[in-house]
Amino acid sequence: MTDHYSVSDKHLVAVDCVIFGYDIYDKELKLLLIKRKFEPEFGKWSLPGGFVKKDESVSGAACRVLYQLTGLAELYMEQSYTYGDINRDTGGRVITITHFALINAYQLDPVMIEASSAHWRSISRIPKLIFDHEKIVKKAHRQLIERIKVKPVGFELLPEKFTLVQLQQLYEAIYLRTIDKRNFRKKIISMNLLEKLDEKEKETSKKGAFYYKFIPARYDDFRRKGFYFNLDVQ
Amino acid sequence: MTDHYSVSDKHLVAVDCVIFGYDIYDKELKLLLIKRKFEPEFGKWSLPGGFVKKDESVSGAACRVLYQLTGLAELYMEQSYTYGDINRDTGGRVITITHFALINAYQLDPVMIEASSAHWRSISRIPKLIFDHEKIVKKAHRQLIERIKVKPVGFELLPEKFTLVQLQQLYEAIYLRTIDKRNFRKKIISMNLLEKLDEKEKETSKKGAFYYKFIPARYDDFRRKGFYFNLDVQ
DNA sequence: CCAAAAGTGTTAGGCTTACACCCATGC
């Protein structure tokens, strides 16, 4: 009998990463983009990516790409979608499994970023990207919006200590709309997942705003009891 | 400079299809499974699948697999998830992009099914499947549940004319729980997407139940006006 | 006339939304 495995076509398989970051100072959701370092499309803006190797899993490849770019392991990462059109990459037939990652921009080593010629670009001012990368970004952003509504992943984008104002601004930056302050606070506080610290953030106001921190263990506990996170608020 | 494309590893890439069907008579959600026709795992239960060829897109490959198995084109199909662990397939390193499809089991040619040694199996009595196919099925089923809550795709699984009782039973079969009859009817009727026919289904009751049909054009119209489908009901 | 399935409304409570003023402090 024929060996279906050995007679079948093989393909280049890549991973591309939509890396989201957030800047509490200019209050914008950002993407980590690179200038492509090889042909075709040398020097053009692109998502960070790489080919999947023989001896690594697809998610392993995504982690490697992230690690090589940022020096960070253990980031929040999720598979987004797989793009497999024949001519999506002008350099050859490449199937790409895209992922999105959330990183706290403050953990990031600026030297590393510089070395990779990577740059943060605001989600609302994305430059022209190669291939189908703009479509990939749009889809990942829609998925991020759905995700932060129902899973406490927004904290991955913030420093460990943050104010409620900062948390709300993060959600506004992702949703790309404003949120009612009182409704937002009521909802997040009522979930009982935050610890209010005694310390205040005093850079942005005279009165100062209390810092909070997210308690992952409490979320895990509540989840086991059937609780659902929800920050879908007007 | 090195050509990153030509020096990179290539992989076998497959598609696997989780094909959902529904039987209005035994009121169960079913999966179309096949007995594998080559080694390894010859003769074992498996999802229908196939390798992606050089000259076809990933979604094209999924359509081909579906068409070869069922003779049907233009089915509802959606990409589910990509599985890329190194040893997930014992026959070799294969990355698979899974899809789920919804088919109206009555359109299906039984001869075709027979020829492919395919069989419908109830979702609640899935046999042991090869590789990671059980995990694939679970994820696809969860995605189907989320999808039919917010998109009118359930009608793909029913004949063109159906009763409200049948529609509710379909939702119950997918959700794997009961739904309150009055709440369900109120909600689906209030969406104004169904046309009530004059004709009655009289096989299952003496009184008979009115047939309805789904009006896709009305859904498209409402969607454009910002309406959201929702059948997440208790 | 009776068994079997179809069909129908109402109410209570919870959740979402909308909305405006006081507080604390540095300058």
Add this chain to the structure above:
DNA sequence: GCATGGGTGTAAGCCTAACACTTTTGG
């Protein structure tokens, strides 16, 4: 003392969930 941003409560309305009886008709 005033400008700036932080922080707080309530009421209306909508949506969801719970719940039981009547209708129709073939046999």
